[in-house]
Amino acid sequence: MAVGPSDSVIVTKLDLLANWVRKNSLWPMPFATACCGIELMATGASRHDIARFGAEAMRFSPRQCDLMIVAGRVVMKMLPVLQRIWLQMPEPKWCISMGACASSGGVFDTYAVVQGIDRFIPVDIYVPGCPPRPEQLLQSVIDLQAVIQRTGTITGAEFRARTRSEAPQTLALDITGADRLVAPGNYQSATRLQK
Amino acid sequence: MTYGEAVSRLKERFGADAIKTTEFRDNRRIHVGTDTVYAVLECLKRDCGFDMLAELSAADYLHYPNATDRYGIWYVLVNCNDGARIVVKTFANDPDPAVPSVYSLWRGADWMEREVYDMYGVVFEGHPDLRRILMPDEFTAYPMRKDYPMRGRGERHNFPIITRAES
Numbered sequence: 001m002a003v004g005p006s007d008s009v010i011v012t013k014l015d016l017l018a019n020w021v022r023k024n025s026l027w028p029m030p031f032a033t034a035c036c037g038i039e040l041m042a043t044g045a046s047r048h049d050i051a052r053f054g055a056e057a058m059r060f061s062p063r064q065c066d067l068m069i070v071a072g073r074v075v076m077k078m079l080p081v082l083q084r085i086w087l088q089m090p091e092p093k094w095c096i097s098m099g100a101c102a103s104s105g106g107v108f109d110t111y112a113v114v115q116g117i118d119r120f121i122p123v124d125i126y127v128p129g130c131p132p133r134p135e136q137l138l139q140s141v142i143d144l145q146a147v148i149q150r151t152g153t154i155t156g157a158e159f160r161a162r163t164r165s166e167a168p169q170t171l172a173l174d175i176t177g178a179d180r181l182v183a184p185g186n187y188q189s190a191t192r193l194q195k
Numbered sequence: 196m197t198y199g200e201a202v203s204r205l206k207e208r209f210g211a212d213a214i215k216t217t218e219f220r221d222n223r224r225i226h227v228g229t230d231t232v233y234a235v236l237e238c239l240k241r242d243c244g245f246d247m248l249a250e251l252s253a254a255d256y257l258h259y260p261n262a263t264d265r266y267g268i269w270y271v272l273v274n275c276n277d278g279a280r281i282v283v284k285t286f287a288n289d290p291d292p293a294v295p296s297v298y299s300l301w302r303g304a305d306w307m308e309r310e311v312y313d314m315y316g317v318v319f320e321g322h323p324d325l326r327r328i329l330m331p332d333e334f335t336a337y338p339m340r341k342d343y344p345m346r347g348r349g350e351r352h353n354f355p356i357i358t359r360a361e362s
Contacts, residue, residue, distance in 0.1 A: 113351060
């Protein structure tokens, strides 16, 4: 008589099992600095209910979290704090850049605002919008779950492979030498620098 | 004490040449030099009843039409008894723009003077703790000056980059 696995046993890869466990138990660290934070709160509240995707356990200590949601603009004074909090989070961890400001600086193209957090910390999912609706944030959680299920390994090898900065190398509109202001601004090229 | 009475008392004390007045709608302003601004404010507070400093701020008049001085610093005073308002305005220039601190008259001027110093680089002489209030300590420029580029000089990019492999 052949001996095989019975119906109460399944055989799978350990990676797959770890991914399945991890993706359904994301603990967000809400790094909410602006109006995106309000949408983040709405996402956590009963109407949209991020608990349906297993990510309702928001903790305000980075030591207890594995998903950083950067909601809002990050200024140059805040960025060292953001980097420190990111480094304090235990592995495995992921980062969602929520909204136009966190992803690109948004409308705040000024001396103080960092033009996209991906220039200084790694980002897994970007959410467009100003601010994004809670549905978009939920979709980003679903997408992140798909990414974890597809690429995750129990040893974290997929993280170790990302050795380079993933940000755009230069600003699309960089500061030039003759950076004089003109009013009301050249809206064709979306710059306020005079040629 | 009304605005007119306050102006006549100031002219009586400091001379008519030292006190210039301008008006824009209901905004009545007294222009004084930086050497007499402290004495004028002290007179307004102690003798004329303008006991509250409602606002202390500044502007950079670089490239402004018909402007003769670069930095304008103004003090908005309120008389808490009758609600009268008065604006005292003074001007400072490069290099080393400086005005006397009014911290000894109003403690509330502390952070307002620090903010003006932070944004425009106007030094308030006699301020007990004049350091930056909004920008980080290592910031070297004065960002609200008109000759400072709106996108800065690269301060927003001067950070270490953390890659995923090393975090």
